[in-house]
Amino acid sequence: MSRNVIRQQRDAIGQDARFRREVQIGLDAADLVPGDDVEAEAIAWRTEIRRKLTDPAS
Secondary structure (H helix, E strand, O other): OHHHHHHHHHHHHHHHHHHHHHHHHHHHHOOOOOHHHHHHHHHHHHHHHHHHHHOOOO
């Protein structure tokens, strides 16, 4: 019985390690944009929308 418990724990540790490796691979491959860049784009977009709303001719 204790061998089964040890094997299950070892398997769980191995699965956790594989999962963490896969997550890291995904993070490394992701083209993440810094938050400041996202916020700057959002500010520019909101400014342009406000301009269009206040001056529909443009």
